[in-house]
Amino acid sequence: xxxxxxxxxxxxxxxxxxLLEILSEFLxxxxxxxxxxxxxxxxxxxxxxxxxxxxxxxxxxxPRMKGFELINQVRKKYPDTKCSLITAYDVNSxxxxxxxxxxxxxxxxxxxxxxPDFLVHVSRLVSxxxxxxxxxxxxxxxxxxxxxxxxxxxxxxxERIYSAIKDMPKSHKIKTALRELVVNAVYxxxxxxxxxxxxxxxxxxxxxxxxxxxxxxxxxxxxxxISISDQKGRLKKADVLFWLERNIARDPTTGYVKSINDEHGxxxxxxxxxxxSLIINVKPxxxxxxxxxxxxxxxxxxxxxxxxxxx
Numbered sequence: 222x223x224x225x226x227x228x229x230x231x232x233x234x235x236x237x238x239x240l241l242e243i244l245s246e247f248l249x250x251x252x253x254x255x256x257x258x259x260x261x262x263x264x265x266x267x268x269x270x271x272x273x274x275x276x277x278x279x280x281x282x283x284p285r286m287k288g289f290e291l292i293n294q295v296r297k298k299y300p301d302t303k304c305s306l307i308t309a310y311d312v313n314s315x316x317x318x319x320x321x322x323x324x325x326x327x328x329x330x331x332x333x334x335x336x337p338d339f340l341v342h343v344s345r346l347v348s349x350x351x352x353x354x355x356x357x358x359x360x361x362x363x364x365x366x367x368x369x370x371x372x373x374x375x376x377x378x379x380e381r382i383y384s385a386i387k388d389m390p391k392s393h394k395i396k397t398a399l400r401e402l403v404v405n406a407v408y409x410x411x412x413x414x415x416x417x418x419x420x421x422x423x424x425x426x427x428x429x430x431x432x433x434x435x436x437x438x439x440x441x442x443x444x445x446x447i448s449i450s451d452q453k454g455r456l457k458k459a460d461v462l463f464w465l466e467r468n469i470a471r472d473p474t475t476g477y478v479k480s481i482n483d484e485h486g487x488x489x490x491x492x493x494x495x496x497x498s499l500i501i502n503v504k505p506x507x508x509x510x511x512x513x514x515x516x517x518x519x520x521x522x523x524x525x526x527x528x529x530x531x532x
Contacts, residue, residue: 229275229347230254234264234291235307236283240330244278251340253347261286265294274302275347281308281315281327289315289322303346311524316469320462325501325529331521338498338514342528351502351530352510354437354448362439369434372407372426379403382438386445390517391495395445398492398499402449402511405488406434410451410509416485443517450510456503458531464489465527493525500528 231253235241238259245255256274258264260283268274277295281288292304305326308315312327319327328342329335338357345351355364367378383396408414408422411432428434431452438447464486467479480487492513493499500512 228252230256230273231276231278231343231347232256232258232264232267232274234258234261234277234279234283234288236260236280243334247336247339248343253343260284261288261291261294264291265298268295268299268302272299272302274299276303276305276343278305278307278328278343281306281310289318289324292324293322305342305346309523312527313469313524316462316466316527319527320466323459323462325458325462325527325531327527329524329526331523333521335521342526345502345530349532351532352450352504352508354439354446354512357444357446357512357514358439358441362441364437364439366438367436369403369407369436370428372422372424372428375400375403375407378436382436382447385438386440389440389445389515391515394495395447395513395515398495398513399447399449401488401492402513403434403436406449406451406509406511410434410453410455413453413455443520445513445515445517447513448510450508452508454503454505454507454509456501456509457505458501458503458529460486461489461501461529465493496525497521498526498528501530503529503531505531 231248233241233244233255236259241257245257248255256267258267262285279288279291288306292306295302295304305328306324307328307330309330312329315327328339341356367381369375369378379396379400382399386392386395411428411434414422435450467483468487468490470479471477472479496513497516498514502510
């Protein structure tokens, strides 16, 4: 993983004392200034005394005040402070609350704890430097790249990457997710096509230079990483949360998922289900990047995180 020079003040909130101490010590060792609180009420009291925090990192299920309510209060009172939740439970079970509170970052407590990804997650939030697959690999690691200048290059790009990873775990699922996301980047991201008229999409379609789609990929002994970027930044955090919630939640009347008749959004949901970690980074009007991370041999056991960074 890229060496990260950490700097910033973080308030870590968790009622599990052991984990609170572990996270605090880890972040302190990485160069952050860390203050701890045992629940949301104590966290707000700490902020009232010293509001200059770059990030509030909070557990969800705590006594006196839940994490979502804490985040809501922090945003109202301290709008410049970044926020993230963390949980050991299934993030999908909180997707309705994530949509309600417009929360895009819920990191998962895996077993063993994924400290490398946790450090990247925290550092990106504190610094605002959200883009780049290279952050997940060693500084000297080779990152390969592909530039798509015509829609007819999509399949060749996918096959090129698949040929490099086909013997790795879950390679077929990675290929499926990659196809969904590259197609989305070209037709929705670059060209802003209408999803209701996919039958009219052109397969041989040159892109203007400011519409080119960029793919980078790398793999090491423990993981595969792929990044897909467009130059338009059309994707919105609120829309992603809306689509995920519709594909997870069920209609109480029919019992079917809400998205059963939707024209758009299912590909993103499927991609997230197929991959260990799907990271969405957006600078509105400038860039959308989606990163796929998949670990070999089930290195980390637990639930998928929700990571949507919008700057």
